[in-house]
Amino acid sequence: MKKQKESGRQLHKKKYRVVLGFFTFFILLCLAGGTMVAKYYAGRRNKGVATASSLYFTSNLLKNVSNVTEDNYPVIYNTDAWDGVNPYQFSLEIRNYQNQLLYNDRNLDIQYQINFQLVGTTDGGSYQVTYGSETKTITSNSACSFTAGLAGGQARADQFSVSFARPEGNTSSTYRSVGIRVTATPVSPDYVANYETLGGILYASIVSSKFELKGEFSKIPTGKVGQYAGFPYTISYKPGVDGATRKIRITWDSSKLQLDQFSPYYASKQEDSGENNKDYIEITMEPYASMDILFYRTDAFDPNTTIDALNGLVVITDKGGVTP
Secondary structure (H helix, E strand, O other), rough: HHHHHHHHHHHHHHHHHHHHHHHHHHHHHHHHHHHHHHHHHHHHHHHHHHHHHHOEEEEEOOOOOOOHHHOOOEEEEEEOOOOOOEEEEEEEEOOOOOOOEEEEOOOEEEEEEEEEEEEOOOOOOOOOEEEEOOEEEEEEEEOOEEEEEEOOOOEEEEEEEEEOOOOOOOOOOOOOOOOEEEEEEEEOOHHHHHOEEEEEEEEEEEOEEEEEEEEEOOOOOOOOOOOOOOEEEEEEOOOOOOOOEEEEEEEEEEEHHHHHHOOOOHOOOEOOOOOEEEEEEEEEEOOOEEEEEEEEEEOOOOOOOOOOHOOOEEEEEEEEEEEO
């Protein structure tokens, strides 16, 4: 009887060990499987992160606007001359590279969507976008978009021609178009979708190839020159394509006019060694600047001087652009 009880205990212990061993093996198997699954998804995620971190999605005009509202997109104007007669063309590129040495890997082919939309309502002008052989028109009620792709492995770029034509009959020398808001975003593969958004607002405005510099006694009523002792001389500067700050020389007949002694430029006044009775100052002017310089008449000034003759006593000369 005692032997039977002992045998039962041993059998019970063996069963317990088997069950415990099976249970332990099952737990270890689950842990191993879970680790493998976790590693798989972590590896997939890390691949996406690594790929995205080396993704190149750039443009020659647009900027990264991922953290910017549409109203605060960077504004881009034409940088060369446009007389408004023929349509102005922006050449817009979407690129898969930072430079010719840094571009997307050959296993990273990206698809993206690019949208074009008028800012506000149309002014009657014509706005179009051409990609390849396809041209689309943008109106107040109709934006346009394209879906395109850039294969990796080498530096590549897609080109879009954005055309601005001012309204028929508009001959304003200061015309500026309605803006076109452009947004470009990657859409595939899934791990780079919406990785970075490029954007900007394009404007075309009338820009002369040459700058305009103008100076005159414009605030003196015709026929009233003799009634004034002082004459404000107005100088205005409209830049050309370069948009440069310019140095300007103002020369006047010192026998008939004298510079206001309280002028900030009085201390820099010089005599022109090449001509008698000629003084001058040199100033710098920012683009679109306008200023008045006050002159007083001398004792030798003829009170019957006409406004045209008065303007002839002062000459402005461009001395060239100033490097910032």
